[in-house]
């Protein structure tokens with residue numbers, strides 16, 4: 596029997612990526628009967644699925660976000676799941692807590708769907724593990740040569756230097772509630788910042804799940820009820836939307852910061868009124884994307900969302916065939932990047 600080409604058994608349907616012989620979708624954008632979910636961000640973990648398979652932390656985060664499936668099955672890293680003739684398993688993607696790649700095998704043909712991923716170390720989640728495959732389905736959020744993320748520790752050092760320089764002001768950092776917020780806190784703790792970190796109320800639920808899953812975040816306090824003068828010289832975290840509005844202006848001479856891979860683009864920071872842009876991303880940068888393509892050794896790469904043209908062009912120059920899936924509905928979490 597010849598090995599089937601992945602195009603014959605992994606289909607792009609309006610609901611999303613469908614594993615036909617297994618009868619399930621990966622990160623479907625519409626409610627389906629059976630879904631494997633890579634991670635709990637809103638563009639990948641949609642509400643209304645009947646049966647959901649994911650890692651335990653992803654299921655806990657989905658429950659906290661109110662998008663749990665009717666029935667759920669948690670699987671450990673590498674645990675084999677049989678669905679018809681398809682064998683599937685999850686491997687760490689290094690993006691946020693619980694984030695997984697989905698590996699699927701049918702009749703000797705192997706496809707790996709990365710979900711969102713990064714290669715830089717992150718104290719809040721397991722690191723990305725490359726898996727050899729025939730087709731690697733990748734994201735391409737930052738797939739342009741201009742995107743090269745500096746080490747996160749260096750960005751944290753810039754933040755701490757600014758706090759030392761302006762002790763009478765409050766540093767308020769815009770960050771997405773799932774992943775970026777907790778990574779920032781963990782990076783600050785690693786850098787020796789053991790003072791309380793003050794949180795906008797919208798960030799609290801996801802932090803609670805992280806802590807319940809064993810990711811210690813230290814002394815966290817609500818910023819909303821705190822007296823303004825208590826926050827002088829302190830760090831406040833808030834959703835990106837809140838740092839730009841009146842909420843942040845109530846703080847003591849706030850210095851507005853934002854943590855995102857997009858902060859590499861000066862114009863973006865300027866438009867958002869960001870004084871101190873921190874280039875901290877939970878997505879692979881240009882070098883990481885290309886290095887990963889080489890490591891997984893797939894002769895073919897399918898790109899879900901982002902700057903697919905540049906990545907497909909770069910892959911093609913190295914003999915890797917590229918295909919843009921043009922899936923609609925991913926990337927809505929842009930500020931998370």
Ligand SMILES: [Zn+2]
Pocket residue numbers: 634636690711928931
């Ligand atoms: Zn994501």
Ligand SMILES: [Zn+2]
Pocket residue numbers: 636638639711925926927928
């Ligand atoms: Zn995404």
